[in-house]
Amino acid sequence: MKNYDVVIVGGSAAGLTVAMTARKFYPKKKILMIRDKENIPIPCGIPYVFGTVGDPMQNLIPVDKLLETNNIDSMIDKVVKLNREFKIAFTKSGEDFNYKKLVFATGSKPITPPIEGIDLDNIYPIQKDTAHLESIENQLDKAKDLVIVGGGFIGVEMAEECKKHDPDINVSIVELENHCLGTVYDTDVCLDVEDELKEQGINLLTSTGADKFIGDKNVEEIVLQDGKHLKADMVILGLGSRPNSDLAKKSDLEIGPFDGIAVNKYMRTSDESIFACGDCSEKFSFFDGSPSNLRLASIATMEARIVGANLFTTKRINSGTVGCFSTCVNNKAFAATGLTAQEASKRGYRYVVGEAKAVNRHPGLMPGSKPLSVKLIFEKASGIILGAQMHGAKSAGELINAASAFISKRMTAEEIAMFQAATHPALTASPIAYQLVNAAEDAVIKNSRNR
Numbered sequence: 404m405k406n407y408d409v410v411i412v413g414g415s416a417a418g419l420t421v422a423m424t425a426r427k428f429y430p431k432k433k434i435l436m437i438r439d440k441e442n443i444p445i446p447c448g449i450p451y452v453f454g455t456v457g458d459p460m461q462n463l464i465p466v467d468k469l470l471e472t473n474n475i476d477s478m479i480d481k482v483v484k485l486n487r488e489f490k491i492a493f494t495k496s497g498e499d500f501n502y503k504k505l506v507f508a509t510g511s512k513p514i515t516p517p518i519e520g521i522d523l524d525n526i527y528p529i530q531k532d533t534a535h536l537e538s539i540e541n542q543l544d545k546a547k548d549l550v551i552v553g554g555g556f557i558g559v560e561m562a563e564e565c566k567k568h569d570p571d572i573n574v575s576i577v578e579l580e581n582h583c584l585g586t587v588y589d590t591d592v593c594l595d596v597e598d599e600l601k602e603q604g605i606n607l608l609t610s611t612g613a614d615k616f617i618g619d620k621n622v623e624e625i626v627l628q629d630g631k632h633l634k635a636d637m638v639i640l641g642l643g644s645r646p647n648s649d650l651a652k653k654s655d656l657e658i659g660p661f662d663g664i665a666v667n668k669y670m671r672t673s674d675e676s677i678f679a680c681g682d683c684s685e686k687f688s689f690f691d692g693s694p695s696n697l698r699l700a701s702i703a704t705m706e707a708r709i710v711g712a713n714l715f716t717t718k719r720i721n722s723g724t725v726g727c728f729s730t731c732v733n734n735k736a737f738a739a740t741g742l743t744a745q746e747a748s749k750r751g752y753r754y755v756v757g758e759a760k761a762v763n764r765h766p767g768l769m770p771g772s773k774p775l776s777v778k779l780i781f782e783k784a785s786g787i788i789l790g791a792q793m794h795g796a797k798s799a800g801e802l803i804n805a806a807s808a809f810i811s812k813r814m815t816a817e818e819i820a821m822f823q824a825a826t827h828p829a830l831t832a833s834p835i836a837y838q839l840v841n842a843a844e845d846a847v848i849k850n851s852r853n854r
Contacts, residue, residue: 407435409714410492410502412482412650414438414466415531416446417681417703418508424711426473428718435500436470437492439481442533446700449529450560452536453543454567459536485654487674504676504714507651507664508707511644511682511698520616526638529557539639543568546637550625552613553641554578555586556730559596561639562605563732575606575633577613577625587728589743589778592792599733608633644698646683659685660694668721670710678714680706689723689811690742690789691750697724727807729800738803741790741810744780753783755853757816757846763796765826765833775799777838779806779819781846783853786815793838798831805839816850819843 409425411418414436422436444452448462456462470477480494485505493499513528515521525546527539543549549565551558554576562574576583582593583600597607608627615626616638625633646663657665657673663685670678681703686695702724712718729738747754757779764772773796780790791806793799809819820843826834 404491404499404501405435406433406501407476408432408503409434409506410500410504411436411506411508412492413506413508413510413681413683414440414477415443415464415508415510415681415703416700417510417683417707418506419443419464419466419469420704420707421506421508421678421680421711422470422475423473424708425714426475428712429715432715433476435476435478437478437480437482437494437500438466439479440532441479444531444533444536446531449531449536450557450564452564453540453561454564459533459540463533482650485650487654487677490676502676504678506710506714507648507672507677507679507683508681508703509647509650509683512647513640513644514642515640516642518613518616520618520622523616523618523620523622525621525636526616526640528640528642529561540568542637543572546572548573548575548634549637549639550575550577550633550635551639551641552577552625553643554580554583554607554609555641555643556584556728557643558639558641559583559600559732560730561641562600563603565639566603566605573606573634574604575608575635576600577611577627577633578607578609579612579628581610583607583609584730584737587739587743588737588792589745592737592739592778592794595735595794596732596737599735603733644682646685646698648683651679651683661685661696666721669713669717669719670706670721671713678710680710686724689725692723695724695726697726699726699728701727722811725807725810727803729803731797731800734797735795736793736797736799738793738799739791740803740807741788742780743790743792747780747782747789752789754789755781755783755816755846755850757781757842757844757849759836759838759841759845760795761832761836761838761841763798763832765828765831765836769828771829773797775802775832775838777802777842779816779839779842779846781816781843781850783850786817786847786850787813788816788819788843802839816843816846820847 484493664679727740775795
C-alpha cells in the first residue's frame, strides 16, 4: 500500500485545480491524482471541436505537463471503493492507497431522459471523452438532418459549430422553454440570440420537447410534444448534466437535493477527511442560500481553490454561486451574471433596471468598433446589484467579469456609477459613454424618480 497526504479522484478542471492549489499552500505534502481517462477535453471547448478547432485532440487540458511541473503524482485508473474507517482508496486495477485527505472531483454525466427510442443509433449525448467526440465528428460527415435537443449553451454552440462543419447540413434546435438560453437571459437578449441563429440558417422549435425517437436501427425521425415530426438522421442531446456522485453514494457520504455530494461552506463532506468540488458537489445560491443546480467550469475551479487551500487548515469560505456566463453566436457576444429580471421577480425582489448602449471604442471610427448593450438589475430599496446582461461587442466577455465582482461585493448602483474605469480609444468605450457606469446611473435616476 502506498501512502499519500492527499488523493484526488478526478482529473478535469476541478481536480487539476485542487492539485495545483494544494501544492502552493502545502508544498511538502505528497499528492496523488487518479483519473480514469488519459485525454481530458477542455469542457467549454467541446462544441468548437466540430467547427472552429476541427479536431477533438486539439482541445485537451495539458494535465500531465501541469502535474509534472507541480511535482504531483498521477495515474490513470478508476477508484471503485473507499474504506473510510482506515482511509484507503481501492482502484479498478487492484492497487490501493492510504490517504490523509481525499477529494472527490468526479465531475458530471450528461442527462439522458427516458424518452422512447433514445437508445437508437446516431443519438449522442455530449460526453467529456475524446473517442466519443470523434464518433460524433465522424457521423457529422454523413448526416443530412441534425436535430439538437436542448437550447442551452451546449445546444446553441453545437448548432453553430456543426453548421460550420458542414454548411449544407440541416440543423434544428428543439427547446422546451419559450426561448433558447431562456434560463440565463431575459427575453430581449434571447430574441437577439435567436435572430443570430436564424441568420445562419438554423431552425428553431421552441416551447416544445422531444416526445419520441423513431427508427429501425438508426434514428430517422423525432416526434415532438406538440405533435410535429422532424426528419433526423442524427441527434445531439444538449440537456445538461447531473453530478457523478456514484462512488460517494457507495461510500455512504451524504447526498444533497440535486444528487450532488453534500458539502459545507469549506467544501468538506459528511466525512471530515473527504472534500468534494466541481460538478459532483452540491451548490447553493449566493443570493439566498437556496440549493442551486448551476454547474460551470468557473464555479468548479473556484470551489477547487477553496478545497486546495482548506485541506489541512481552514483558509477559505464558499459564499455561493453567483453564476457568470458568456457565449458567442454569429460573432456576437452574449454574457450574463447573477439574476435575470425574471429570476429576481420569482425570488420576490422589487428591482430597477439600468441600461446603456454605446460603441466599444472612441471615436466610433476606431478599428474594432462594435455596439455593446449593458443591462444592470438592482434591488430597489437597497440599490444593491443583483445581475447583469450584455450583448454585442466581444469585450462583453471580459466586462461581465467586472459585473460579477460587483455582485460578489454587493455594490450599489451609486457606487458603480462612481467607480473609476480605465478607458482608451483602441480598447474601450469613451469615459463619457462607458456602459457599466451609465447603466448604473440610469438605474439611480429611475429609482430616485420612483420615490
